[in-house]
Amino acid sequence: MPIHPTAIVDPKAEIDGTASIGPYSVIGPEVKIGARTTVGAHAVIEGRTTIGQDNRIFHFASLGGIPQDKKYAGEPCELVIGDRNTIREFSTFNIGSPGGGGVTRVGNDNWLMAYVHLAHDCVVGNNTIFANNSQLAGHVEVGDFVILGGFTVVHQFVRIGAHGMTAMCSLLFADQPPFVMSQGQPAQARSMNFEGLRRRGFSAGRISAVKAMHKALYRDGLTLEDARARIEQLATATPEAQPDVRLMSDFLAGVSPQRGIVR
Known part of the structure; x- marks a missing residue:
């Protein structure tokens, strides 16, 4: 699959021969993109970013930008994305920071909708769904099979346990245990995710x-x-x-x- 002639791909980037890069996208020198991953038009992938196989990255996504952390001073931190993820338009995933382990990590088979933000040092598991405008501050951990309702906002260092769910416009200031469904500003536990x-x-x-x-x-x-x-x-x-x-x-x-x- 081709790299579009208008794309700007640094010669040091490692792009699998079966991956595709769309028109006007920019790929930095420390980026690695695995087999059959597709990058849409006008996307920017920079920094020390490693992306696995069979991902679909839509147009205008911004991956691997430096942390929104005033303490960051150019340290060699990373963004690591697994396999078979869907990353929709205008999503922004930052690299990690020295104070949080240095790696922002996304697992496999996640469905991340438009305008999702993953700040530095976030860890997202597998098989999650983040609806539009879900926003994670730094150091947030999200377990497997979590579903975040649209416009969910998660405070820094908060953890969300596996199989949990939030309603639209939820605001999490505290840890949400596994299986819990929450809703509100601030979020309150409403039930367990039985369905x-x-x-x-x-x-x-x-x-x-x-x-x-x-x-x-x-x-x-x-x-x-x-x-x-x-x-x-x-x-x-x-x-x-x-x-x-x-x-x-x-x-x-x-x-x-x-x-x-x-x-």
Whole structure:
């Protein structure tokens, strides 16, 4: 597939022979683009950016720009994007920063709609959906299968656990545990993402365990520590839910006392 003659591709860039670069796009010298990835018109990919296979990058995307961090002084930080991602128009993904590990990372099979922003040092898992104008500040972590409603805004250092979901225009200042659905400004936990879990093949027993997690976290007035202890007991009561219990327990273990979880 061709590199359009109007594209400006630095000769030091590593572009797989099956990738395509659209009209008027600009590709910097430290960029690597894998097999069958397509880059639309007027996109800019710069910095130390590595992009895997079979990605679709639409026109006017800006990937690999320096962090919007006044402390950044030109250090060799990176943006790493996996395989089979769809990155829609006007999305902006920045490289990492020295204070956050130096890498902004996107996994595989993500669907990232128009105007999505990933600030420095964000980590996005696999199979996520970010609706239009979802905005992540620096150091945000997003687990697998998360769905962000349009115009969701996430404060720096916040974590969103796997299988979670936010409603449109949600504003997250606190960690959102796995499976939780939240809504509001600031966001509050509304329920668990039961329909999403059913669509992903969760058994009735696993969903019942997730309901019990919700009760421990949000219904019974427990401290976070006590809720975690009760949730860990579910692994014995429902052996098939052991991976889900471990996912929740590990997430809760990393909650900052200053930040807490969405309530």
